[in-house]
Amino acid sequence: MSGFLRDPFWNRPLVSYTVMAMLDPVARDACLQVLRQVATIAGSADRLLVAPPETFHLSLYAIAPVRSDFDKDAWWAQHGEQALAVFRRWCDAQPATLLHFRQLRATPTAVIAIAEPDDAVWSLRRMLRADVPQPPGGTPDYDMIHMTLARYAQPAQLPADFAAKVAALPLQIDVSLHQACIMRETAYPLLGGEPVETRALPAPENVS
DSSP: OOSOOOOTTTTOOOOEEEEEEEOOHHHHHHHHHHHHHHHHHHTOGGGEEOOOGGGOEEEEEEEEOTTSOSOHHHHHHHHHHHHHHHHHHHHHHSOOEEEEEEEEEEOSSEEEEEEOOOHHHHHHHHHHHHHSOOOTTOOOOOOSOEEEEEEESSGGGSOTTHHHHHHHSOOOEEEEESEEEEEEEEETTTTEEEEEEEEEOOOGGGOO
C-alpha cells in the first residue's frame, strides 16, 4: 500500500462557503510548470486529478466547510450577513500583499504548496473564528497557508518514492493577494460555484 488515496469528494455536488483568492495568470502558469514536474515523478499525468487552470485558487478560510455534513445554505441564510460584515471589515483594513509559496508536500490525498507565514491570512482567520458563529462540527484547525495543486486519480500507481521526490522539488510561486471573494462552491474543488461577494484589498499606501 502506498498510503495515497483518491479524494472521495472530487467533482461531487457539495456546497461550501469559502473565502478564497483566485490565482492570476502568472501564478497559474507557475503552478502548471510545477505540475508538469509532479506528473513526471508520478509516471503519467493520468495518475493525477488537476482542476482547470482558470479555477486555481487559494482557500483562505472555510466558513461552511465542504467536508461537513449539514445544510450550508440554511446556515448561510442565518449567519451569512454576519460573515459578510467581518469579511468586508477585513478587506477594508488589510493591505494587499504577496504570499510566497516555497515548499511542496505530498499528503495522503493531494500535492500541496505551502506558503511562508503571513499575518494577512491569519488575521482573517482569527476574525472569522472569533466573530462568526461556528457551524455544526466547527471549522478546520488551520496550521498553515497552502493551496492544493493536484489530487490523485490513480493513487495505487504512484511510485514508492513519490512523496520524497515531490518534497525535493524547488518551489518559487508568488501569489498576489489583492482581491478576495466569498465563494458558494457547488462542485469540489471549485468545479462549480459562483462568488457571493468579491472585494479588492487596498494598496498598502492607502491604509491608515
